[in-house]
Amino acid sequence: MFAAERKRIIKKYLLENSKAEVVKISDILDVSEVTVRRDFEKLEHEGFLIRTHGGAILHDPHEKTYYAEQDMEADENNQEIVETAAALVKDEDIIMLTGGHINQLLARKLSERQGLTILTNDLVAALNASAGGMNRVICLGGEIEQDNFSVSGSITLRNMQKYHVNRVFVEVDGISENLDLSVSSQQKSELIESAVQSSDHVTLLCNYELIGKRAFLSLGPITMMNSVITNPQLADEYKIAIYNKNVILYTSINAFEGNV
Amino acid sequence: MFAAERKRIIKKYLLENSKAEVVKISDILDVSEVTVRRDFEKLEHEGFLIRTHGGAILHDPHEKTYYAEQDMEADENNQEIVETAAALVKDEDIIMLTGGHINQLLARKLSERQGLTILTNDLVAALNASAGGMNRVICLGGEIEQDNFSVSGSITLRNMQKYHVNRVFVEVDGISENLDLSVSSQQKSELIESAVQSSDHVTLLCNYELIGKRAFLSLGPITMMNSVITNPQLADEYKIAIYNKNVILYTSINAFEGNV
């Protein structure tokens, strides 16, 4: 029997029973248990099933996991960026945080400080920032985007226009190889544009792994940023490219700076 | 049965019941209690639940961060009020929730519904309401009050004035013995006044233990409400007094109604 045939049978079995025991499948297919395990391994890799002691169960993509298998490494990289960003914030600064995971972490970090004014459209960031009780936190109003806990839309933009800030920390959803920024929705794009206009200095927060990925909506070239904070792992070619575009680059620990 | 299967069943059970007892799960899964505890331990590690003495409760990633431990009895009373309030909300309603703990619980309850438009100045309520992804949730903007996760101030009021809603659920900080309402801050008072003006129907959510307490700032008589939802334990004298003031009274299970 061919491997592909076994796979097909296993899939069929799983779809019917939603679970499969190694012993049972080994019996049905008349192959050794090792082979079944190896098949399971491949199918797990394909995302079809989840292996478990004794067998496997059907993979349910909609299953609620919360932050079960959070990527610890990405998290550490983000934390690195947060530390650098926080160091750039001066006491009594008025800053804006656009929505995103790194900004949520930054907000939490800044909640330890005092005397800051923090403006944001991300509800989680707003709550994080207000935790310490020593800063002034302003949350923009508007309709909540379903997947990312931030508000957006015309109300948000109108709210935003009333403010002027010293510095805005921006997160995007993709950065192409020639350093063009992109985001996943029209609303996000509009908000970032508005925030950029309302700020003296614009800083991009970006995990180095984001580079090379493209999101749905093009936002503009990286030169719309005054500075970028990313991880040291960023490939040298990008470091040089950013430097040549006169954007300040902070790679977490050691800064590799161009002109302002 | 595989460990992964048990995990999945426990997850499902928790999502449906919000809490799970060791004994009960041990019974359902037909495994020893030790095994259930070990499963709980793993799921706790994954951030899915929080273990308690005797069982576990669902870990709500947002709620948990912003709440201290709650008084269980008060919580049950509040839940009673929430059930009644939720029953009053019709599909496609446009409702406003002012800040407060009961409204945060109500928001979570309503997140199971769909087609609602929910307006609120409480960030936790906003996040709770948007959890299901099937409702339109609008969060008012403004400055965050340090102690209660809601926004207020002139921006909030200006935001609020743009909207008109079918029903507003109001929470206050105190109700005197002659049924005058009071709150703890000027901002809160202004927001409630504004919300009352923007709504067809005003409902007060109030734990029966609140009566007799007075907060800093007087808001007005209970007649500014169209209806009140509280617990059955409310003393009869108050029930009669509310009835005589022509305010509809819902005492959770059985409604004791006056005229509109």
Added chain:
DNA sequence: TTCTTTTTCTTTCAGCAGCAAACATTTCCC
């Protein structure tokens, strides 16, 4: 309150089943 009882939890141990790794064998294809 303080003490006692009961329930629940943690830890340890033992038995078993399942597993990975290395190596052996078979099959397939050139």
Added chain:
DNA sequence: GGGAAATGTTTGCTGCTGAAAGAAAAAGAA
């Protein structure tokens, strides 16, 4: 036939589970 890929076998090890005993927490009694 020779090499590569797939499959099978053996071995020692790990992980899962439940029982039991002691620790801790909650509930009840004085």
